[in-house]
Amino acid sequence: MVNSGGSMLLIWVSSILCVICVSLGYNPLDNYLIDCGSSTNKSVGDRLFVADQFYSNLLSIPHITFANASSSPNSSAYDPSLFQTARIFNETSFYTFSVNKSGRHWIRLYFFPFVFRSYNLSTAKFSVSAQNFTLIKEYQPKVNPEVKEFSFNVSSDRLVLNFTPFANSIAFVNALEVFSLPDELFPPGATTIGPQGKYLNLGKQALETVERLNMGNQTVFPHDDTLWRLWDADGKYLKHSNVEKFLANVKAVNFTKGRLTENIAPSSVYGTATVLNSDPDPQTNANVTWLFDVDPGFEYLVRFHFCDILPRPSARFYFNVYIGSSAVVQYFDLLNRTSDVGVPYFMDVITTVSGSRMLNVSIGPSNNVQYPNAILNGLEIMKISNAKDSLYVLDSISSKSSKTKVILIVGLAAGSFIIIVLALVLFLLCRRRSLADLSHRKAEDHFPMNEGDTVYTVGSKFSNGTLIFSTSKFGYRFPFVAIQEATDNFSESLVLGVGGFGKVYKGVLRDETRVAVKRGTSQSQGIAEFQTEIEMLSQFRHRHLVSLIGYCDERNEMIIIYEFMENGTLKNHLCGSNHPSLSWRQRLEICIGAAKGLHYLHTGSTKAIIHRDVKSANILLDENFMAKVADFGLSKTGPEIDQSHVSTAVKGSFGYLDPEYLIRQQLTEKSDVYSFGVVMFEVLCGRPVIDPSLPREKVNLVEWALKCQRRGQLEEIVDPLLQGQIKPDSLKKFREIAEKCLAECGVYRPSMGDILWNLESALQLQGDEGRSSHNGKMTEKFNRANSLETCGSAAQVSIGSMGDLAGVSMSKVFAQMVREEMR
Numbered sequence: 001m002v003n004s005g006g007s008m009l010l011i012w013v014s015s016i017l018c019v020i021c022v023s024l025g026y027n028p029l030d031n032y033l034i035d036c037g038s039s040t041n042k043s044v045g046d047r048l049f050v051a052d053q054f055y056s057n058l059l060s061i062p063h064i065t066f067a068n069a070s071s072s073p074n075s076s077a078y079d080p081s082l083f084q085t086a087r088i089f090n091e092t093s094f095y096t097f098s099v100n101k102s103g104r105h106w107i108r109l110y111f112f113p114f115v116f117r118s119y120n121l122s123t124a125k126f127s128v129s130a131q132n133f134t135l136i137k138e139y140q141p142k143v144n145p146e147v148k149e150f151s152f153n154v155s156s157d158r159l160v161l162n163f164t165p166f167a168n169s170i171a172f173v174n175a176l177e178v179f180s181l182p183d184e185l186f187p188p189g190a191t192t193i194g195p196q197g198k199y200l201n202l203g204k205q206a207l208e209t210v211e212r213l214n215m216g217n218q219t220v221f222p223h224d225d226t227l228w229r230l231w232d233a234d235g236k237y238l239k240h241s242n243v244e245k246f247l248a249n250v251k252a253v254n255f256t257k258g259r260l261t262e263n264i265a266p267s268s269v270y271g272t273a274t275v276l277n278s279d280p281d282p283q284t285n286a287n288v289t290w291l292f293d294v295d296p297g298f299e300y301l302v303r304f305h306f307c308d309i310l311p312r313p314s315a316r317f318y319f320n321v322y323i324g325s326s327a328v329v330q331y332f333d334l335l336n337r338t339s340d341v342g343v344p345y346f347m348d349v350i351t352t353v354s355g356s357r358m359l360n361v362s363i364g365p366s367n368n369v370q371y372p373n374a375i376l377n378g379l380e381i382m383k384i385s386n387a388k389d390s391l392y393v394l395d396s397i398s399s400k401s402s403k404t405k406v407i408l409i410v411g412l413a414a415g416s417f418i419i420i421v422l423a424l425v426l427f428l429l430c431r432r433r434s435l436a437d438l439s440h441r442k443a444e445d446h447f448p449m450n451e452g453d454t455v456y457t458v459g460s461k462f463s464n465g466t467l468i469f470s471t472s473k474f475g476y477r478f479p480f481v482a483i484q485e486a487t488d489n490f491s492e493s494l495v496l497g498v499g500g501f502g503k504v505y506k507g508v509l510r511d512e513t514r515v516a517v518k519r520g521t522s523q524s525q526g527i528a529e530f531q532t533e534i535e536m537l538s539q540f541r542h543r544h545l546v547s548l549i550g551y552c553d554e555r556n557e558m559i560i561i562y563e564f565m566e567n568g569t570l571k572n573h574l575c576g577s578n579h580p581s582l583s584w585r586q587r588l589e590i591c592i593g594a595a596k597g598l599h600y601l602h603t604g605s606t607k608a609i610i611h612r613d614v615k616s617a618n619i620l621l622d623e624n625f626m627a628k629v630a631d632f633g634l635s636k637t638g639p640e641i642d643q644s645h646v647s648t649a650v651k652g653s654f655g656y657l658d659p660e661y662l663i664r665q666q667l668t669e670k671s672d673v674y675s676f677g678v679v680m681f682e683v684l685c686g687r688p689v690i691d692p693s694l695p696r697e698k699v700n701l702v703e704w705a706l707k708c709q710r711r712g713q714l715e716e717i718v719d720p721l722l723q724g725q726i727k728p729d730s731l732k733k734f735r736e737i738a739e740k741c742l743a744e745c746g747v748y749r750p751s752m753g754d755i756l757w758n759l760e761s762a763l764q765l766q767g768d769e770g771r772s773s774h775n776g777k778m779t780e781k782f783n784r785a786n787s788l789e790t791c792g793s794a795a796q797v798s799i800g801s802m803g804d805l806a807g808v809s810m811s812k813v814f815a816q817m818v819r820e821e822m823r
């Protein structure tokens with residue numbers, strides 16, 4: 001009695017636990033549900049899709065457009081309301097999600113093209129990438145709504161999702177989901193079919209869901225699935241419709257008896273099945289086959305879901321499972337694998353599809369069995385990323401790609417005669433080469449186009465002297481004569497500035513494009529920086545980064561051609577003569593622009609790019625005083641830092657250098673943050689970072705500003721030209737964030753994203769003030785320019801002996817400074 005009472009209690013407790021289990025469902029640690037372009041949050045089932053204005057901090061986009069559909073899609077298995085709005089991107093844009101849980105994450109992207117004002121989303125063409133994976137390449141939306149689902153292992157603390165429109169096109173997305181998956185969902189690998197049955201590790205691969213079917217011809221909708229999956233009814237994929245029958249017996253499914261959870265597939269999937277119909281003829285000998293259309297040239301993970309839900313009594317049965325004509329298992333005894341009826345079971349197999357576009361899956365009776373039967377409850381087919389980490393290949397024909405290239409080049413050069421001639425020569429060369437290639441092998445790209453690829457390496461191609469165009473569409477090699485012509489043979493009268501690298505000239509190309517031409521002096525040390533700069537600039541294109549137009553390495557020259565920035569450097573406007581001074585509002589906007597550029601560098605790709613030389617002289621202003629970050633000669637990417645942080649000489653500019661980096665020589669993004677903090681104080685105080693003409697305690701701006709800040713006297717050192725312009729709240733916000741940037745310890749400094757956020761709010765706190773007052777200050781600025789004449793020249797005189805202040809490498813100076821500091 002006692003015993004049975006105890007077991008009753010146990011059953012009672014476990015069934016309570018079970019109920020709790022079921023009602024809790026799955027609760028992802030990382031869970032981003034975004035209704036893109038919407039202004040209101042939307043409840044979809046038990047989930048809330050948040051209007052993306054509440055997630056704008058995730059998005060670093062130069063330009064965005066919200067769009068409303070005039071009608072929602074007629075039918076979609078997903079909630080149609082999610083397709084009603086979209087966010088449109090006209091240049092490369094990305095979302096950065098912070099990730100708490102490492103492991104596989106799902107990304108679902110919702111696409112439905114509609115027409116909104118001048119945007120016809122049906123004409124969109126774009127690529128989507130994340131981490132190192134190309135998820136979508138040159139996608140053109142279908143007429144009907146579509147949801148694409150990807151998964152990959154995230155091991156860092158962020159996940160960056162990139163949208164890249166094809167040249168002259170747009171990208172869009174209607175909604176997106178990013179959430180962490182339960183670890184049990186994807187075992188580390190699976191076996192391949194075939195005699196050798198190799199085990200493959202999938203941990204590092206991205207997967208794209210190609211098909212997800214519920215057998216029994218019943219759709220299972222996202223709200224009935226713990227992981228919000230859509231399981232399509234299998235009817236339309238069946239090859240024959242006379243040898244199978246559909247079965248539903250959801251009550252027979254019992255998860256507690258087995259080891260699986262509903263996260264693998266819900267009971268509504270395991271509780272329905274398509275089985276071999278042996279009713280008319282007990283000796284039926286036929287296969288039940290499903291046909292799928294897939295991209296050849298990839299491996300696929302095929303997951304079979306089984307559960308014996310046959311009505312009882314029923315004879316024990318054995319069957320075969322095939323992919324194509326290969327048997328995955330023969331004499332498959334489901335009961336042996338699960339040890340009881342109603343227990344869910346799944347099996348993963350990897351198969352390669354080459355040649356044909358078809359992938360067939362069959363179940364059928366094994367030879368010589370007494371009671372032929374076969375069952376399948378669910379099926380998932382996932383495409384595995386290839387060796388290039390891509391889920392897409394383009395069927396490109398080399399003649400087509402060289403044609404595109406010429407169009408591209410011509411478009412870029414527009415009017416520059418020399419370059420067109422060059423392009424034609426190259427075109428002929430290419431064509432001859434590709435024709436030659438074609439006769440040897442099949443069409444293989446001799447000059448790969450890679451429009452959709454995210455990484456371009458240009459620098460690595462320098463060593464061989466051949467004429468190779470950058471594969472990026474952003475910059476390419478100029479003939480030396482064209483540059484001579486543009487700069488009046490490097491006329492001294494066109495010199496815009498002089499730096500450690502060499503001189504910067506103003507130039508005009510034949511098509512009237514105004515450019516800035518940086519010409520390196522031939523020092524061996526400069527070559528690496530020259531290459532880094534071109535590499536960086538051709539990889540990254542952003543509204544707040546100075547664009548590369550081209551380069552020239554003929555005759556050992558190191559010339560880089562940039563877009564021309566009308567208003568020169570920020571430094572000149574803060575402390576230069578003959579430059580109009582900037583209003584507080586303008587200064588905030590400039591800081592925001594520069595912060596956006598740096599934020600992009602830090603978060604725009606898997607490995608953060610560290611600029612290493614953030615200073616006011618490297619922040620340039622265009623005709624509208626929009627800020628762009630320049631000078632990437634010292635930039636470093638993550639992996640290189642790991643290799644070289646011990647041996648790397650400290651580089652950067654005097655006055656802006658992160659003290660932690662100086663001492664430990666360990667470079668992080670936070671070193672840029674420190675330098676940016678210095679720039680912020682420069683912006684606030686309108687004086688040089690180092691001004692030796694001032695009394696000793698005031699020479700170093702940062703020291704002085706922090707001292708004043710501590711004493712609560714910061715107002716005293718605010719640029720006199722800003723007097724009365726700054727709202728106290730705006731100033732407070734600004735100096736708080738600037739001070740945080742200068743924290744001794746990198747970890748206590750904010751990220752560029754946080755800075756951006758705070759600067760935006762400082763701008764908001766400023767309100768409209770300052771917009772009008774700027775003109776009133778115009779006369780004052782000229783008076784000031786005269787009084788400041790001394791500031792620049794004094795600095796030059798006394799520091800001239802220390803080396804090139806504006807220059808690139810200050811390592812010597814610092815070695816000395818550190819030594820003196822140590823004494």
Ligand SMILES: *[C@@H]1O[C@H](CO)[C@@H](O)[C@H](O)[C@H]1NC(C)=O
Nearest residue numbers: 028029030031098099100101
């Ligand atoms: C995830 O991390 C963010 C900050 O990184 C934190 O605010 C949030 O609470 C974390 N979420 C969970 C579920 O731990």
Ligand SMILES: *[C@@H]1O[C@H](CO)[C@@H](O)[C@H](O)[C@H]1NC(C)=O
Nearest residue numbers: 039040041048049050051054
């Ligand atoms: C929408 O959701 C976000 C995030 O949960 C929340 O901050 C915001 O207040 C919500 N907005 C509305 C209008 O409910």
Ligand SMILES: *[C@@H]1O[C@H](CO)[C@@H](O)[C@H](O)[C@H]1NC(C)=O
Nearest residue numbers: 037039065066067068069085
């Ligand atoms: C989209 O529609 C909503 C509600 O009808 C409206 O509030 C919003 O302003 C519209 N957005 C655009 C970009 O037209």
Ligand SMILES: *[C@@H]1O[C@H](CO)[C@@H](O)[C@H](O)[C@H]1NC(C)=O
Nearest residue numbers: 071072073074075143144145
């Ligand atoms: C939706 O239905 C309407 C009328 O039934 C039809 O004109 C329209 O083409 C349909 N749209 C789509 C996307 O199927």
Ligand SMILES: *[C@@H]1O[C@H](CO)[C@@H](O)[C@H](O)[C@H]1NC(C)=O
Nearest residue numbers: 062063064089090091092168
């Ligand atoms: C994107 O659109 C905005 C506004 O329409 C425009 O200022 C910007 O130049 C566009 N960018 C590109 C790359 O066309």
Ligand SMILES: *[C@@H]1O[C@H](CO)[C@@H](O)[C@H](O)[C@H]1NC(C)=O
Nearest residue numbers: 114115119120121122123124
């Ligand atoms: C949008 O583009 C598609 C595809 O190019 C075209 O068929 C359709 O007519 C266009 N719609 C409008 C309203 O321009």
Ligand SMILES: *[C@@H]1O[C@H](CO)[C@@H](O)[C@H](O)[C@H]1NC(C)=O
Nearest residue numbers: 131132154155156204606639
């Ligand atoms: C991306 O690729 C690089 C080099 O191919 C590799 O070192 C890095 O680990 C990869 N990152 C991820 C997140 O897989």
Ligand SMILES: *[C@@H]1O[C@H](CO)[C@@H](O)[C@H](O)[C@H]1NC(C)=O
Nearest residue numbers: 103104153155188202203204
């Ligand atoms: C994710 O990657 C890490 C490191 O590469 C590995 O240890 C882990 O097993 C992977 N996780 C999954 C779910 O594949």
Ligand SMILES: *[C@@H]1O[C@H](CO)[C@@H](O)[C@H](O)[C@H]1NC(C)=O
Nearest residue numbers: 217218233234235236238241
């Ligand atoms: C599957 O179900 C759909 C709709 O419920 C039906 O139209 C179709 O005929 C069924 N397929 C088969 C093979 O019975």
Ligand SMILES: *[C@@H]1O[C@H](CO)[C@@H](O)[C@H](O)[C@H]1NC(C)=O
Nearest residue numbers: 011251252253254255256257
């Ligand atoms: C599942 O199996 C367990 C153990 O055999 C049993 O106690 C439980 O009642 C079953 N649950 C359902 C829903 O049939």
Ligand SMILES: *[C@@H]1O[C@H](CO)[C@@H](O)[C@H](O)[C@H]1NC(C)=O
Nearest residue numbers: 285286287322324325362364
């Ligand atoms: C089922 O398909 C397999 C693989 O294509 C084939 O070898 C087998 O003969 C088929 N069985 C029947 C009964 O058609």
Ligand SMILES: *[C@@H]1O[C@H](CO)[C@@H](O)[C@H](O)[C@H]1NC(C)=O
Nearest residue numbers: 333334335336337338339340
């Ligand atoms: C499954 O089959 C193996 C031999 O093929 C046998 O040893 C084992 O006992 C069976 N297990 C069950 C649960 O029937």
